[in-house]
Amino acid sequence: MRINRLLGAAIAASVVLASQATYAADRTVIQNKGSDTLLSVAQAWAEAYPEVNPNVSIAISGGGSGTGIAGVINGTVDIANASRQMKAKEIESAKSKGHTPVEFVVGYDALAVFVHKDNPVTSLSLEQLAQIFGRAGKATKWSDLGITVPGCSDKMVVVSRQNNSGTYAYFKDAVLKTAAEKNLIPKGSFRQGTLDMHGSKDVVELIEKTPCAIGYSGLAYASDHVGLLCISEETGGACINPSVATASDRSYPIARPLFMYTDGEPQGEIKAYLDWILSDAGQCIVVKTGYAPAKEVSCS
Numbered sequence: 001m002r003i004n005r006l007l008g009a010a011i012a013a014s015v016v017l018a019s020q021a022t023y024a025a026d027r028t029v030i031q032n033k034g035s036d037t038l039l040s041v042a043q044a045w046a047e048a049y050p051e052v053n054p055n056v057s058i059a060i061s062g063g064g065s066g067t068g069i070a071g072v073i074n075g076t077v078d079i080a081n082a083s084r085q086m087k088a089k090e091i092e093s094a095k096s097k098g099h100t101p102v103e104f105v106v107g108y109d110a111l112a113v114f115v116h117k118d119n120p121v122t123s124l125s126l127e128q129l130a131q132i133f134g135r136a137g138k139a140t141k142w143s144d145l146g147i148t149v150p151g152c153s154d155k156m157v158v159v160s161r162q163n164n165s166g167t168y169a170y171f172k173d174a175v176l177k178t179a180a181e182k183n184l185i186p187k188g189s190f191r192q193g194t195l196d197m198h199g200s201k202d203v204v205e206l207i208e209k210t211p212c213a214i215g216y217s218g219l220a221y222a223s224d225h226v227g228l229l230c231i232s233e234e235t236g237g238a239c240i241n242p243s244v245a246t247a248s249d250r251s252y253p254i255a256r257p258l259f260m261y262t263d264g265e266p267q268g269e270i271k272a273y274l275d276w277i278l279s280d281a282g283q284c285i286v287v288k289t290g291y292a293p294a295k296e297v298s299c300s
Helices: 004-025 039-051 064-075 089-094 127-134 166-181 200-209 245-250 266-276 280-286
Strands: 028-034 056-063 079-082 101-116 123-125 155-159 195-197 212-217 226-227 230-232 253-262
Touching: 004 127, 004 253, 028 064, 039 266, 039 280, 056 064, 056 266, 064 079, 064 089, 064 166, 064 230, 064 253, 079 266, 089 101, 101 200, 101 245, 101 280, 123 226, 127 155, 127 230, 155 226, 155 245, 166 212, 195 200, 195 253, 200 212, 200 226, 253 266, 266 280
Parallel strands: 028 056, 028 079, 123 230, 155 195, 155 212
Antiparallel strands: 079 253, 101 212, 101 226, 101 253
């Protein structure tokens, strides 16, 4: 009897394992990599999607827009997340390797500028940001802007992102290169000596602990522990606060689109996933994570 029971248990276990193996074989895994700005919303999409299709799993990883874009170029990811648009030379590189990037705008972000919560500054202009972050910029101390920061020795701690970040690239283009074209700063590149952080969350956490600091990151990483600046186009002009609404209507001076890229027109489960992301359900997750949707939606 004992032998029969053991044999029965072994058969039952084999059936379970076989069933699990079949389920695993039937399960589709979509590799989704790239932008740290998009990481929080990408994770939220991935967590919600099994309710739509339990046979599809989304494998999420960050590393910056450059990492995701490199995956598209080399054909190693299904979907790349990017907080900047692919460059022409990147698209040509992908095509030379037999891959054709296809672009999808999945939301919008207000690129926020953060300071320590004790910093009395509430607004800055794009020119002032260029003087702070740009190479050979004239604002290296808070007193250069007529500001005294409690607990700060006066010298600014300028916090940036690593150069494989789409956030880094967008800020460089929209703020520094634009200022250089207007002859407001001599070069459209970042000043030397910035603290270059790996992720958006790291930027905000450093600023929270550093009275002299100023940095930029995606709006979704804002918290009550840091100051969020109102930004104006011109020094002395009316400023616009970063928000979902001002990112949606692009009235905020440094609002930007957020992208996903696939290798060729998506098919099968990848297409179904992207269609869901761009549906009302997926776009409402964009809103809930602090970004602006790619289209008008009504979310409860």
